[in-house]
Amino acid sequence: MAVATGRLKLETQGGGQILEITPDILKQVAASKIQRGTVTIFLTGTTAGVGVMEMEPGTVKDLQAAMERLGPRGAAYQHNAMNAGETNGHSHLQASLFGQSLVVPIEGGKPMLGTWQRIIVMDFDSRPRTREIVVQTMGE
Amino acid sequence: MAVATGRLKLETQGGGQILEITPDILKQVAASKIQRGTVTIFLTGTTAGVGVMEMEPGTVKDLQAAMERLGPRGAAYQHNAMNAGETNGHSHLQASLFGQSLVVPIEGGKPMLGTWQRIIVMDFDSRPRTREIVVQTMGE
Amino acid sequence: MAVATGRLKLETQGGGQILEITPDILKQVAASKIQRGTVTIFLTGTTAGVGVMEMEPGTVKDLQAAMERLGPRGAAYQHNAMNAGETNGHSHLQASLFGQSLVVPIEGGKPMLGTWQRIIVMDFDSRPRTREIVVQTMGE
Numbered sequence: 079m080a081v082a083t084g085r086l087k088l089e090t091q092g093g094g095q096i097l098e099i100t101p102d103i104l105k106q107v108a109a110s111k112i113q114r115g116t117v118t119i120f121l122t123g124t125t126a127g128v129g130v131m132e133m134e135p136g137t138v139k140d141l142q143a144a145m146e147r148l149g150p151r152g153a154a155y156q157h158n159a160m161n162a163g164e165t166n167g168h169s170h171l172q173a174s175l176f177g178q179s180l181v182v183p184i185e186g187g188k189p190m191l192g193t194w195q196r197i198i199v200m201d202f203d204s205r206p207r208t209r210e211i212v213v214q215t216m217g218e
Numbered sequence: 219m220a221v222a223t224g225r226l227k228l229e230t231q232g233g234g235q236i237l238e239i240t241p242d243i244l245k246q247v248a249a250s251k252i253q254r255g256t257v258t259i260f261l262t263g264t265t266a267g268v269g270v271m272e273m274e275p276g277t278v279k280d281l282q283a284a285m286e287r288l289g290p291r292g293a294a295y296q297h298n299a300m301n302a303g304e305t306n307g308h309s310h311l312q313a314s315l316f317g318q319s320l321v322v323p324i325e326g327g328k329p330m331l332g333t334w335q336r337i338i339v340m341d342f343d344s345r346p347r348t349r350e351i352v353v354q355t356m357g358e
Numbered sequence: 359m360a361v362a363t364g365r366l367k368l369e370t371q372g373g374g375q376i377l378e379i380t381p382d383i384l385k386q387v388a389a390s391k392i393q394r395g396t397v398t399i400f401l402t403g404t405t406a407g408v409g410v411m412e413m414e415p416g417t418v419k420d421l422q423a424a425m426e427r428l429g430p431r432g433a434a435y436q437h438n439a440m441n442a443g444e445t446n447g448h449s450h451l452q453a454s455l456f457g458q459s460l461v462v463p464i465e466g467g468k469p470m471l472g473t474w475q476r477i478i479v480m481d482f483d484s485r486p487r488t489r490e491i492v493v494q495t496m497g498e
Contacts, residue, residue, distance in 0.1 A: 115221050129317075136296035136299065140307055140310065144289065180319055190223075190260065195263075218219070
């Protein structure tokens with residue numbers, strides 16, 4: 079059994095931007111030489127998240143619209159009201175609802191994703207950011 | 219340490235149907251002979267998900283109603299508008315919000331579920347499907 | 359490779375209360391002596407959940423308000439209607455949407471949390487409870 083911990087850096091624009099990271103995950107899993115086990119994908123911020131979806135322009139727009147409904151940009155947030163200068167209350171809220179941790183099983187040296195499944199980062203912040211995603215493989 | 223990768227096939231009806239898979243998970247964990255570790259349950263589709271709930275007719279209806287509010291069937295979806303013939307934009311959206319990956323710790327050869335916790339598959343698609351769920355145990 | 363399974367008990371008030379458990383998780387990861395691997399945090403109830411957020415009075419209020427919008431206390435629930443005496447249909451619903459399982463990678467003997475990330479328990483029940491959270495580390 080072995081553990082390999084990699085990192086992935088990503089420049090994001092925020093505002094609900096969705097970026098696919100499947101090729102990066104495939105590369106790091108292959109580099110780890112682990113044949114069977116899990117890959118844990120963990121985003122270290124509090125205004126972005128990781129998830130799984132079919133990556134198609136329409137589904138991207140639909141998910142963006144839904145996250146906007148869950149935490150509308152223009153609404154009143156206590157995070158902004160109680161902290162002078164803060165404008166990303168909606169980003170924190172959307173991120174906590176969306177989640178930062180994803181575990182995918184590995185077999186034959188590859189994540190066992192379905193035909194249409196893609197791994198994505200969704201950035202909810204109100205400004206561009208540099209994101210760090212931990213990609214940790216564990217297994218044999 | 220060992221890794222055992224199993225699969226579970228399920229015929230689903232879609233439309234928010236909730237199916238319990240706890241007995242199947244218990245069986246696969248027992249067959250793996252792993253006493254301590256984790257079981258990762260991963261659904262390989264983009265219009266269904268996995269989760270945990272108390273499995274009771276009332277909570278089932280309440281969760282179905284809530285997912286319908288998050289992605290109403292009758293609303294306008296870009297997935298449908300931009301892809302001729304597609305009618306399951308709401309299914310993709312609901313699935314991305316609900317999640318496809320679940321990790322449960324194992325001790326004494328059993329998933330450490332609480333008294334009322336059941337593992338479920340929720341299918342959001344607009345038609346019957348055959349679902350494949352990966353059930354991977356890792357530990358000692 | 360090794361597996362260490364700990365438990366954490368927590369007295370909660372319900373009603374959307376958010377409690378930080380990061381120090382408890384750090385302590386159990388340190389006690390496990392595991393340097394590289396994962397920690398799985400699993401809440402064994404059906405009316406509370408675990409998550410990640412920036413822990414600040416404003417974001418706490420914003421998340422509480424959002425979960426209340428997803429499953430309003432005063433709305434009609436089938437769980438309550440179909441089970442005499444039950445009043446926590448909204449709690450079950452909120453918990454199923456929020457999730458009970460969280461996996462965080464470990465490196466250098468510590469969970470790889472970002473600067474502002476805190477691990478929380480959110481209790482949605484309509485009465486005080488004693489919660490049990492499984493904290494399982496796996497790795498080397």
